[in-house]
Amino acid sequence: MGFKVAVVGATGAVGREMLQILAERAFPADEVVPLASRRSQGVEVSYGDKTLKVKALEHFDFSETDICLMSAGAAVSKEWSPKIVADGAVVIDNSSCWRYDSDVPLIVPEVNADAVAGFRKKGIIANPNCSTAQLVVALKPLHDHARIKRVVVATYQSVSGAGKEAMDELFAQTKAVFTIDEVEPKKFSKRIAFNVIPHIDVFMDDGFTKEEWKMVVETKKILDPKIKVVATCVRVPVFVGHSEAVHIEFEEPISADEARNILRNAPGCLVIDKREPGGYVTPYESVGEDATYISRVRDDPTVDNGLAMWIVSDNLRKGAALNAVQIAESLINRKLIQAKQKAA
Ligand SMILES: NC(=O)c1ccc[n+]([C@@H]2O[C@H](COP(=O)([O-])OP(=O)(O)OC[C@H]3O[C@@H](n4cnc5c(N)ncnc54)[C@H](OP(=O)(O)O)[C@@H]3O)[C@@H](O)[C@H]2O)c1
Numbered sequence: 001m002g003f004k005v006a007v008v009g010a011t012g013a014v015g016r017e018m019l020q021i022l023a024e025r026a027f028p029a030d031e032v033v034p035l036a037s038r039r040s041q042g043v044e045v046s047y048g049d050k051t052l053k054v055k056a057l058e059h060f061d062f063s064e065t066d067i068c069l070m071s072a073g074a075a076v077s078k079e080w081s082p083k084i085v086a087d088g089a090v091v092i093d094n095s096s097c098w099r100y101d102s103d104v105p106l107i108v109p110e111v112n113a114d115a116v117a118g119f120r121k122k123g124i125i126a127n128p129n130c131s132t133a134q135l136v137v138a139l140k141p142l143h144d145h146a147r148i149k150r151v152v153v154a155t156y157q158s159v160s161g162a163g164k165e166a167m168d169e170l171f172a173q174t175k176a177v178f179t180i181d182e183v184e185p186k187k188f189s190k191r192i193a194f195n196v197i198p199h200i201d202v203f204m205d206d207g208f209t210k211e212e213w214k215m216v217v218e219t220k221k222i223l224d225p226k227i228k229v230v231a232t233c234v235r236v237p238v239f240v241g242h243s244e245a246v247h248i249e250f251e252e253p254i255s256a257d258e259a260r261n262i263l264r265n266a267p268g269c270l271v272i273d274k275r276e277p278g279g280y281v282t283p284y285e286s287v288g289e290d291a292t293y294i295s296r297v298r299d300d301p302t303v304d305n306g307l308a309m310w311i312v313s314d315n316l317r318k319g320a321a322l323n324a325v326q327i328a329e330s331l332i333n334r335k336l337i338q339a340k341q342k343a344a
Contacts, residue, residue, distance in 0.1 A: 001030060001339050001341050002028040002029050002030035002031075002339060003027075003028060003029050003030065003066040003067055003332070003337075003339045004029070004030060004031045004033070004064055004065050004066050004067075004339070004340070004341070005022065005027070005029045005031070005032050005033070005065070005066065005067045005068075005069065005328075006032075006033045006035055006060070006062065006065045006067070006068045006069070006084075006089070007019055007022075007032065007033070007034050007035065007068075007069045007071070008035045008036070008057055008068060008069070008070045008071060008072050008076070008080070009035075009036060009070065009071035009072035009073075009076075009094075010034030010035055010036050010040075010045050010052075010054055011034075011036040011040045011043055011045060011054060011164075012036070012071055012072065012163060012164055013160050013163050013164045013167065013316055014071040014094055014316055014320040014321050015034070015036070015045075015069075015071045015072075015321075016045060016046075017316045017317060017320065017321035017322075018069050018071060018320075018321040018324060018325065019032065019034060019045055019046060019047045019052075020046070020047075020048075020321075021317065021321050021322050021325045022047065022325060023047050023048030023049075023050075024048070025325060025329075027325060027328070027329070028332065030339070030341075032047050032052065033052075033055060033060070033065070034047070034052050034053075034054045034055070035054065035055050035056070035057045035060055036054050036056070036057065036072070037056065037057065037072075038056045038058060040054045040056075041054060041055065041056045042054065057072070057076070057080065061087075062083075062084045062087035062088070062089050063087050063088065064340060064341070065084070065087070065088075065089040065340075066089055066090070066337060066338075066339050066340055067089060067090050067092065067328050067331075067337070068081075068084050068089045068090070068091045068092070069092050069094075069321075069324050069325070069328070070084075070091055070092065070093040070094060070095065071093075071094040071095075071320065071321070071324070072095070073095050074095040074096050074097040075097075076095075077091075077093045077095045077097040077098065078097050081093060081097070081098070081123075081124050085122065085123030085124060088340065089123075090119060090123055090124075090125070090328075090331065090337055091123060091124045091125070092124075092125045092127060092324045092327050092328055093124055093125070093126055093127060094127045094320050094321075094324060096129065096214065097126075098122070098124050098126045099126040099128065099129075099214075099217075099218060099221075100217060100221070101122070101124075101126075103118075103121040103122045104118075104119075104121070104122050104124050104125065104126050105117075105118040105119055105125050105126070106125075106126045106127075106128055106218060106221045106222055107125055107126070107127070107128075107222070107323075107327050107330070108128060108132075108133050108136050108137060108222055108323060109323070109326040109327060109329075109330050110137050110140065110266075110267040110268040111136050111137065111140045111222055111223060112222055112223070113330045116327060116330045116331055116334065116336065117334070117336060119331070119336070125327055125331075127320065127323050127324050127327065128214075128218045128222060128323070129211070129214045129215065129218055129319075130157070130161050130242055130315035130316075130318075130319025130320055131153075131155050131157060131161075131211070131214075131215055131231075131233065131242055131244065131315075131319070132214060132215050132218040132219055132222070133313075133318050133319045133320075133323050134242060134244065134292045134311055134312075134313035134315075134318055134319060135151075135153060135215065135219065135244060135246065135311060136218075136219055136222050136223050137266075137267075137268045137269060137292040137313075137318065138246075138263065138266075138269055138292055138294055138309070138311050139151065139219070139223060139227075139248070140223060140266070141262050141263060141265075141266035141269070142248065142250070142254065142259055142262060142263070142307075143223060143224060143227070145252075145254060145258070145262055146250040146251065146252040146253065146254035146305065147250060147251035147252055148223075148224070148227050148248055148249070148250055148251075149227070149228065149249045149250060149251055150227070150228040150229075150230075150248070150249040151219070151227060151228070151229045151230075151246060151247070151248050151249075152229075152230050152231075152246070152247040152248075153215065153229065153230075153231045153232075153244050153245070153246045153247070154231070154232045154234065154244070154245045155200075155211075155215075155231065155232070155233045155234055155242060155243070155244050156196075156234055156236045156238070156242065156243040156244070156245075156283075157200060157211075157233060157234065157235050157236065157242045157243075157315070158236065158238040158239055158240050158241050158242055158283060158315060159188075159192060159235065159237070159238065159239060160239055160240045160315060160316055161200075161235075161242060161315050161319070162187060162188075162200075162235070163187075165186075165187050166187045166188070166192075167239055169185075169186055169187050169188060169192065170192050170193060170237055170239065172184075173185075173191060173192060173193035174193040174194075174237070176193070177193050177194060188235065192235060192237050193237055194237060195237065196234055196235065196236050196237070197234065197235040198232065198233075198234045199233075199235070200212075200233040200234070200235055201214070201233075208231075209233060211231075211233040212230075212231040212232065212233050215229055215231040215233070216229040216230070216231065238283050238284075239287075240283065240286075240287045240314060240315065240316055241282075241283025241284060241285075241286040241287055241312060241313070241314055241315065242283065242312070242313060242315040242319060243282070243283050243310065243311070243312045244310070244311045244312075245308070245310060246308070246309050246310070246311055247300055247306065247307070247308050248300075248306065248307050248308075248309075249300075249303050249304070249305060249306050250305040250306070250307070251305065252305060253305050254305060254307065255299060256297045256298050256299045256307060259297050259307055259309070260273060260294075260297050263294050263297075268290075268291065268292050268318070269291065269292050269293075269294055270291035270292070270293050270294070271293075271294050271295070271297070272293055272294075272295050273294065273295045273296060273297050279295075280295030280296055280310060281293035281295050281310075281312045282312065283312055283314075285312075286312045286313055286314045287314050288314060288317070289313075289314055289317070290314075290317055290318060290322055291313070291318075292311060292312075292313045292318055293311070293312045293313065294309055294310070294311055295309070295310045295312070296308070296309055296310040297309045
């Protein structure tokens with residue numbers, strides 16, 4: 001007897017990917033139920049080679065559900081996650097709603113899978129921001145080897161990180177540029193087609209954006225509170241795949257060659273670093289892939305024990321849907337949950 005899994009936000013960029021990944025990985029589900037807002041009731045979504053009809057979250061009874069993968073934004077999660085937990089399901093949430101709650105584990109399985117056991121306090125597990133997820137997958141094995149002191153990161157984030165409407169906006173604007181129509185920013189503050197925007201999420205009092213703040217706070221919670229992080233988060237006209245230019249300072253010596261070897265053997269990491277034209281990964285090649293790709297690893301001669309590198313991953317997968325499904329797998333593998341029907 002398998003699990004009953006609900007996917008909330010199943011019509012969205014992340015939710016659709018979750019359904020795909022559950023099927024791809026042969027997740028032990030007897031039943032998968034796609035849920036979204038009332039607007040989407042009856043919409044068809046793919047689950048492997050099956051087509052499922054979306055149901056409305058507000059009318060759904062979670063009493064037989066074991067696992068709820070939530071991907072419908074912070075407001076929906078704030079209202080619904082406690083109710084779903086009260087009905088006896090574990091919630092794995094993709095929004096920022098619960099990430100900073102000390103009673104909610106924030107998990108990237110390659111980094112801190114053992115912390116999932118902490119889900120019992122609130123019944124909720126949080127998934128990090130997409131930029132943080134791929135960053136910590138690459139930082140963890142290097143930190144274990146030479147202790148990271150400080151990270152300086154600039155991101156090049158695709159529009160899918162802002163959801164399906166943002167993808168439609170890049171498409172519509174790109175078309176408008178070619179047909180010499182008016183280019184209208186809606187979701188983004190400025191035109192995104194053939195442009196880059198150094199602003200993701202809201203501005204904070206210190207001038208950083210919330211997206212930049214998230215990378216700092218989440219890296220500390222997942223990996224090590226002692227690591228200092230400073231980020232500049234930039235939206236680029238790429239549909240899927242986030243890239244990051246990362247500069248790392250370590251306590252102890254580590255060379256680019258050592259780092260490459262460590263990363264080659266690290267879970268979730270794939271090193272493609274040929275030091276020739278095309279011998280690196282771009283976001284386009286990361287689409288549909290599970291790996292966090294590391295390229296352009298160099299010694300940084302401007303600081304003691306410094307490295308520079310380029311990190312790329314599919315934000316909808318490792319940054320969101322894949323990570324959430326891996327968290328669910330960690331719960332099952334550790335026997336921390338069992339299917340309600342089996343238990344009955
Ligand atoms: N995109 C990424 O790379 C990424 C990475 C990490 C985390 N996240 C987070 O994941 C969440 C979803 O992101 P997304 O990119 O998939 O957004 P999206 O494409 O805009 O999809 C949003 C989904 O939420 C559903 N929804 C909205 N309001 C609802 C309501 N009142 N009740 C039920 N369902 C509702 C939508 O259903 P309708 O179609 O019916 O409106 C849709 O299925 C966000 O919290 C986001 O911050 C995204």
